[in-house]
Amino acid sequence: MIEGIITKGVGGTYTVRREAGDRILCQIRGGIRKSGVVPAVGDKVKVSESGDPDIPYVIDDILPRKNFLIRPSVANIDCLILTFAVCDPQPDLTLTDKLLVICANLNISTVLLFTKCDLDPEQADTLSDIYTSAGFKVYRSSKGKLFSSRELAEVAPSGIVAFAGPSGVGKSTVCNNILENDIMQTGDVSDRLKRGKHTTRHVELFDTKTGFITDTPGFTSLSLFDVGTDYKDVVKGYPEIMRSAGKCRFDDCRHLSETGCAVLEDLEEGKIDRGRYLRYREEYEYLYNNRNNYKRRIRPV
């Protein structure tokens, strides 16, 4: 059996890149389908010949996943680059922070990429400061100085790197820059709605000098409740709150209004960004108040 990695899946037919670098077309063995596991881009698989000249190989086995993100659907991510524009479209920091919570809980390492910094350098500085002091690695991209292969190699020296974020922020533009090829179609931001037009529709892994990148379709909203995040796990997306929490008087402090809460003290002293804190509190309270409705969850990520 030959091992490879799924780089693309369309209508039940999968493209697998073999170790040698060539790509083959595969169908999947019925048994896998019955087990309920849906193969995803990024899956490491074992394949053998199928005997069918149209789709000459068959996926016999999917190796255990290191992690799996449902939306975008990618397995075995080594680093997720959360991509947001500083404007056009305006950044939705609630969405940014929710994605950070999800990735932290799935053990997916993340960095932030703020794009279109040429359009509003001041906003770029403000956002970079907020997230750098929270404890994240932040990169910037602008017209004329797009996020590059050199920076990509710094983010992840090998493995799978996925770009995720809202529509129209420039994910495909950055991927094209890294691949030195206009392989991904890009689209304007709508003048009327001030939103992207969902130009990218599928997920595909491309070879880079260091591993793989994948562009992903943009998305607009996300519910931590739907993906099954526990209220106790919200804090994992907030390294700055976890840092201060070590000094809280009570071990089970929720950092809402408890006496001796070091997070609230650090917030008053300006050591924690108020916007970030308020988003933590809102999400914590929402999930806490709905904690008994978890059966309604769609499915855990």
Ligand SMILES: Nc1nc2c(ncn2[C@@H]2O[C@H](COP(=O)(O)OP(=O)(O)OP(=O)(O)O)[C@@H](O)[C@H]2O)c(=O)[nH]1
């Ligand atoms: N000014 C400026 N415009 C940019 C920058 N990066 C991308 N754009 C423009 O933003 C628009 C959207 O870019 P795309 O790369 O298609 O965005 P996307 O994130 O892939 O969008 P979806 O595929 O819809 O999710 C295009 O018109 C790009 O030319 C940048 O750094 N500065």
Ligand SMILES: [Mg+2]
């Ligand atoms: Mg795109």
Ligand SMILES: [Zn+2]
């Ligand atoms: Zn506290």
